[in-house]
Amino acid sequence: MKITTFGRKTGYGHGLWSLAFVGMALLAGCGGGGGDTEVSSPSDFEPPAEPVNIGGDAELYDPDRLINVSVTMSPADFSQLKSEARTLASTDRECVPEFDYTEFTASVTIDGDRMDRVIVRKKGYMGSLSPSIPSLKLDFDDLWPGRTYQNMTRMTLNNNRQDPSNARQCLAYDQFRQAGIAAPKCNYARVSVNGQDLGVFTNVEPIKKPFLARAFGDDDGNQYEAQTADFGTWLSRRFEKKTNEKENDRTDLQAVTDALALPDEQMVNVLPQLVDVDEFIRFWAVETLLGAWDSATGNANNFHIYRDPGDGLFHFIPWGADTAFRGAHPLKPLTGVLYRNFSLADRLFNIPEYRARYEAELQDLLATQWDETALLAEVARIRELTGTTADAAASLKTFISGRGEAGDGDYRPARRAVIEQAIAEETPTGEVYRLSDTKPDCGAPATTSLTGSIKSEGGADTGAFRFTLPGGQSVNASLTFAAFEVDSLVYSVDRESKPAVISLLLIGADVNDNFTPYVLQLFIEASDYVPGTHQFHGFATNALLFEVDESQLGDVRTLALGAEGAMTITRAGTGASEGDVELTLDATLEYDSGIQ
Structure with missing residues (x-):
């Protein structure tokens, strides 16, 4: 031993x-969750519940706020909720079996405001799954149509299982928003169930129609969630359609797949008619700067895409950012610093003009946005707000500002130095790991x-x-x-x-x-x-x-x-x-x- x-x-x-x-x-950070099972509406004999907004008009995602969320439900139901999970082996299959979490009815009190008949279910794909501290989704209006809490119909509470600092998700989404990328808002919640304190969770804005309307001014377009998905004949089938499901028109995905199959000189003319390429390059640069390995360009995972009816283009939305501020890819260790484990990033990187634009975006982010002093101050503020220990935040601070001196056994350069060195390389290091676009074996x-x-x-x-x-x-x-x-x-x-x-x-x-x-x-x-x-x-x-x-x-x-x-x-x-x-x-x- x-x-x-x-x-x-x-x-x-x-x-x-x-x-x-x-x-x-392995398979960490794979965010997301299964679909919801059917839940009956209140009895026809009950008087109809009037639409109501609980908690007033305060900002649910105020960054200075630590929300108290108390859930009361049947102990047997909570035991079942905690026990539910995908199997590790099933997520490695070429055809991942469908999986649904059970929905339960509970009473929920948020900062003193009590709501009965709230739908509660577990969430998570793999990396965030825990039998002791489950991530939760709350739905306020399923059994009470029109009911909201501070103008929101749902809450998504992430257990921060992959982030003991409790800071990575909110820090990451803030960096995306500063760069002009649509990203969810978030803050923090202390969660208890049946009197058991589960600790500090991240309260993340769901990527639903209210988010789309806020971010794009229109929620009628096609939205897709990606869990190990990419553009391709077979890979595009892995995108889960989140809006307009009944029509299930996925020709917009096929159009991007067809564009990526063209020679470079044709692709660069067709692709901007389908994808906001300039915005994607900036999105890609932010993912790289943040070292968010379990991401679109780092792992073909944990992101949404939305085809905005206003401009007809696909826009990328970050999700599952609890592995940001890490850098090294534990599953694909030869990836290197400049992420391109995704078809769109890989194709553009291999075209000199677009690689130069990507590297210029990284340099611009370092010059105008990446502020180590401000980031460390925000880490300290979140620690104080949430009661997080210094040890729990140590690796996050090291990622930002480095540790020790060159030659020391535990030396680690600051992220700025890592990015600058990668950009300076005449021949970029790192291998590319793209998903294989082949017909899956469902045996x-x-x-x-x-x-x-x-x-x-x-x-x-x-x-x-x-x-x-x-x-x-x-x-x-x-x-x-x-x-x-x-x-x-x-x-x-x-x-x-x-x-x-x-x-x-x-x-x-x-x-x-x-x-x-x-x-x-x-x-x-x-x-x-x-x-x-x-x-x-x-x-x-x-x-x-x-x-x-x-x-x-x-x-x-x-x-x-x-x-x-x-x-x-x-x-x-x-x-x-x-x-x-x-x-x-x-x-x-x-x-x-x-x-x-």
Whole structure:
């Protein structure tokens, strides 16, 4: 057993230790949420409720405001709400299954104003999912048509699971707005459910028709939400239509796809008739400056597009900005500083005129908008408003202003220096990771049961995990035998998550197959790292299976992801023995589609 903070170890599989960070970030920040299930309207025997605005005309998104939101609902309903989640494995399929969160009825009190018959449901795609602190959506007018709270029909409360500083989302959206990009407003809320304090959430303006009317002066156009989506014959199908759903006319997406298929000299003439290209380049530059890796140009993820009837052009809207002010892409580590993991950005970057315009936008943002002193002052203000600790905001401050001096072991340059150096490179570094525009395989994935019994005590790691390869070969990966070569159980804590996440990196050798090594990484929120049975839940409690392959980055290749099941902890150490653990596994994994 070894307790570590994402270090590296010599010997075979030395790159494995980076998994404790990469694995935790897998599929993170994938914002969004499933559609809503049907909820009955009030009984016809009840008197009709009159339209009403609760709370007066105060600004719901006043940045100086910390709202108190108290939800009261059936304990059984809240238990079910917390438990609902997509499976980690399902989000990795080429055809992601549809998923709906259940809607519940609750009473909600906001800053002393009580509202009954409010619809409450969980929200989140993957990175923000938590079994203990769920993100929430509140709908005030579904069961009471015309009811609003401070002129809004809904509230979206993000749990800040990927941002313990509580500041990244509001800081990021403010930077977009300063650059002239339509972006949601936001502030903060302290949320409790049935008297349980869940902590500080970000209260984000929903990207709905009221936002479109405010930002564009018209809400009749086509709006799409992107979760790992891009323009393409097949990829465009991943855009979820959010307005004009009944008509489902998606020819505007096809027009952009067709334009991007043209040679450069034709594309640059056609594209500006479909997309506000100048605005997109500035949007792209802001995403890059903010180091928002889980974004449109960083990850083909977490954004909306809106075709404004006024000019007939597509406009990009940022969303899911809790991974902003990070920079490095944990899933695509060779991306580099200048993001272009998106078809539109990649095509424009490879045309010298447009690359120059993109770099000029970055330089203009640095010269006219990026103010380190003002940003740090805003971080301090948010900390004071929300009661956030200095440690929780440390990585955000380091991103902005840097740390140490060149040559120091923990040196990190300020974001301004990182961007300036990237622009100065004659040949840009970094690889491009674009989604493949191919017909998806919607067949059922290969699965395997995963069982195991693991024990770590006083530095001795024993036990094994067992599974079956797609070809039928049974694997018994023994930690006991692997311990002769490496630390076969590595315990680490990711404090850049809220709550913190425990990672157990297990290395087992199959004695029946020439001691072939396999790696199993288990995750569980620190608040759940106690004796008991813990069901797999999104990425908060789950498992990743790898095989050692020294030709791959990090020396491993992903084999399978957790689908369903549980880990049962019988003992979890604390204090000086925090790495000691005893647990069993009983789960199902889905193999990656490329694994034979």
